[in-house]
Amino acid sequence: MPASEIERMIQLLARLPGLGPRSARRAALALIVKRESLLRPLGEALLRAADAIRPCTICGNLDDRDPCGVCADPERETAVLCVVEEVGDLWAIERAGVYRGRYHVLGGTLSALDGRGPEQLNIARLLERAAVPEVSEVILALGATVDGQTTAHYIAERLEPLNVSITRLAQGLPVGGELDYLDDGTLSAAFRQRRPA
Amino acid sequence: MPASEIERMIQLLARLPGLGPRSARRAALALIVKRESLLRPLGEALLRAADAIRPCTICGNLDDRDPCGVCADPERETAVLCVVEEVGDLWAIERAGVYRGRYHVLGGTLSALDGRGPEQLNIARLLERAAVPEVSEVILALGATVDGQTTAHYIAERLEPLNVSITRLAQGLPVGGELDYLDDGTLSAAFRQRRPA
Numbered sequence: 119m120p121a122s123e124i125e126r127m128i129q130l131l132a133r134l135p136g137l138g139p140r141s142a143r144r145a146a147l148a149l150i151v152k153r154e155s156l157l158r159p160l161g162e163a164l165l166r167a168a169d170a171i172r173p174c175t176i177c178g179n180l181d182d183r184d185p186c187g188v189c190a191d192p193e194r195e196t197a198v199l200c201v202v203e204e205v206g207d208l209w210a211i212e213r214a215g216v217y218r219g220r221y222h223v224l225g226g227t228l229s230a231l232d233g234r235g236p237e238q239l240n241i242a243r244l245l246e247r248a249a250v251p252e253v254s255e256v257i258l259a260l261g262a263t264v265d266g267q268t269t270a271h272y273i274a275e276r277l278e279p280l281n282v283s284i285t286r287l288a289q290g291l292p293v294g295g296e297l298d299y300l301d302d303g304t305l306s307a308a309f310r311q312r313r314p315a
Numbered sequence: 316m317p318a319s320e321i322e323r324m325i326q327l328l329a330r331l332p333g334l335g336p337r338s339a340r341r342a343a344l345a346l347i348v349k350r351e352s353l354l355r356p357l358g359e360a361l362l363r364a365a366d367a368i369r370p371c372t373i374c375g376n377l378d379d380r381d382p383c384g385v386c387a388d389p390e391r392e393t394a395v396l397c398v399v400e401e402v403g404d405l406w407a408i409e410r411a412g413v414y415r416g417r418y419h420v421l422g423g424t425l426s427a428l429d430g431r432g433p434e435q436l437n438i439a440r441l442l443e444r445a446a447v448p449e450v451s452e453v454i455l456a457l458g459a460t461v462d463g464q465t466t467a468h469y470i471a472e473r474l475e476p477l478n479v480s481i482t483r484l485a486q487g488l489p490v491g492g493e494l495d496y497l498d499d500g501t502l503s504a505a506f507r508q509r510r511p512a
Contacts, residue, residue, distance in 0.1 A: 120406055121379040123364045130357040135345050136338040137331075145331040147403050149361065150368055150377055152330075158365040160327040164358030167320045167343075168350055180347055182318040206344050209317055298341070 124150070176247075178223030178240050180205050188212075188221055195219040199247060200257045201273065203227055203266065207297040211259065214305040219257075222247060227265035228272055241273065248280050255283045257312055262291040274315040284315040321347070373444075375420030375437050377402050385409075385418055392416040396444060397454045398470065400424055400463065408456065416454075419444060424462035425469055438470065445477050452480045459486060 120128065124146055132142035149157040173179070174186035181187050188194060188208075198219030202208050208221050224239045248256050256277055260266040274284050288311030291300065300308075317325065321343055329339035346354040370376070371383035378384055385391060385405075395416030399405050405418050421436045445453050453474055457463040471481050486504035488497065497505075 121368060121377070121384065123360065123367045123379050124377065127357075127360045127364050130353060130360055131331075133349075133353055134328075134334075134342040136334055136342060141333040143403060143406065145333060146364075147377075147401070148332050150364065153365050153368075156327060156330055157361055160324075161358050161361030161365060163320065163324045163327055164346065164354055164361065167324050167347065168355040168358060170320045171318060171347055171350075180318070180321065180344075182320050187318065204344070206340060209340065299337075 120146075173223075177221045178205070178225060179208055179221060193218075196252050197254045198257060199244070199253055199255070200259050201244060202259050202297065203261060203269075204298070207259065207261075210297050210300060210305060211309075214302040214309070216306040216309040217257075219255075224260075224269070227260065227263070227269040229265045236272065239269075241276070244273070245276060245280075248277055248282055251281075253282055255285060257309075258284065258286045258315060259297065259309075260286075261296045263294060263296070270315065285312040286315050287312050317343075370420075373440075374418045375402070375422060375440075376405055376418060390415075393449050394451045395454065396441070396450055396452070397456050398441060399456050400458060400466075404456065404458075416452075421457075421466070424457065424460070424466040426462050433469065436466075438473070441470070442473060442477075445474055445479055448478075450479055452482060455481065455483045457483075 127149070128139070128142045128146045131137055131145050132139045134142075137145060149160065170182040171180050172182075172184055174181055174184050174189055176185050176189045179186040179188055183190065195218050199222050200211065200217055200219055201222045201224060202211070203224055203226060205223055208223060211217050211221075222240070222244045224241065224244070226234055226239055228234055228236065228239065247253065258270040258273060260270045270286060277284050287308040291297075291304070291308055297305070324346070325336070325339045325343045328334055328342050329336045331339075334342060346357065367379040368377050369381055371378055371381050371386055373382045373386045376383040376385055380387070392415050396419050397408065397414055397416055398419045398421060399408070400421055400423060402420055405420060408414050419437070419441045421438065421441070423431055423436055425431055425433065425436065444450065455467040455470060457467045467483060474481050485508060486501065487508060488494070488501070488505050494502065
């Protein structure tokens with residue numbers, strides 16, 4: 119029977135996506151074997167992240183400063199807003215290196231099934247940001263899922279009265295695919311081929 | 316681009332067995348979302364484990380005390396030693412609840428390929444422990460792999476001069492296993508080791 123400290127570590131590791139009880143035990147053993155090179159640095163990194171990382175009050179990105187690095191960067195275009203579901207999608211777009219504007223993280227999609235309505239998402243703030251005169255385009259970079267497209271449709275309708283062009287990513291996203299899992303090339307192509315919503 | 320604290324966390328998580336760069340990113344996001352219920356507790360648990368967990372100087376088990384809980388337990392039989400490759404194997408046997416003796420963790424197997432000889436394993440200490448008069452049986456609970464069986468053979472030879480019986484785990488059908496799905500080696504072993512019904 120593992121000691122209580124190991125047991126506790128295994129229980130918490132098993133709650134990570136992608137790790138079950140069995141792989142959590144393997145991970146715990148690997149950590150203990152690499153005590154000073156992995157276990158302690160990871161523990162310290164997690165606590166530093168717990169203290170430092172917070173959502174950006176402007177766009178919802180996660181960063182160690184507020185406004186986040188993207189919002190605070192004077193080099194980024196202010197005329198374009200890219201709306202994404204989750205921070206992981208923002209990271210994926212940044213990795214593709216195809217976009218130089220700002221972001222807006224919704225925090226999910228509308229979902230009748232999960233009972234998520236517009237007020238659960240970061241939509242009101244998006245409408246405020248899109249109403250600023252210098253914003254000329256809002257890119258709806260949402261997943262090609264039913265919920266993603268429903269959300270895109272809803273937001274497009276709400277943005278309609280504003281003086282902005284509303285675009286979506288080009289078809290090229292695999293049907294049912296989530297942005298976070300997309301390869302850089304496909305993601306770049308989808309950005310270049312975005313069209314009016 | 317994730318902040319440096321997130322980036323560091325992702326890099327370290329990606330070094331866990333079972334997590335690649337992509338799943339490490341998902342895990343990092345899941346951790347940040349559950350900052351107080353998962354991220355901080357996991358960080359604290361890892362640091363506590365880094366401070367507290369060490370190998371038992373008697374058997375090689377990992378525990379927050381030395382001798383470990385098994386070695387220190389007066390209820391455990393002292394007449395039987397169960398030799399395992401790794402601490403994870405010890406945990407598996409403890410979960411099965413089938414064994415009430417002591418353990419000896421080798422720290423791996425002999426391996427010509429990886430250049431691991433007897434002096435790299437915790438074998439000398441095993442011979443000392445098995446030589447104590449009250450020990451009457453040594454169970455070689457090593458994997459049914461080439462390296463595991465080579466190691467078992469080597470240890471059995473070294474134990475030969477001592478007054479202990481040397482046993483191995485039976486090979487055969489896994490409980491609930493169907494013959495149709497069994498590999499040839501296991502099926503052959505199950506046939507060879509058949510016993511009266």
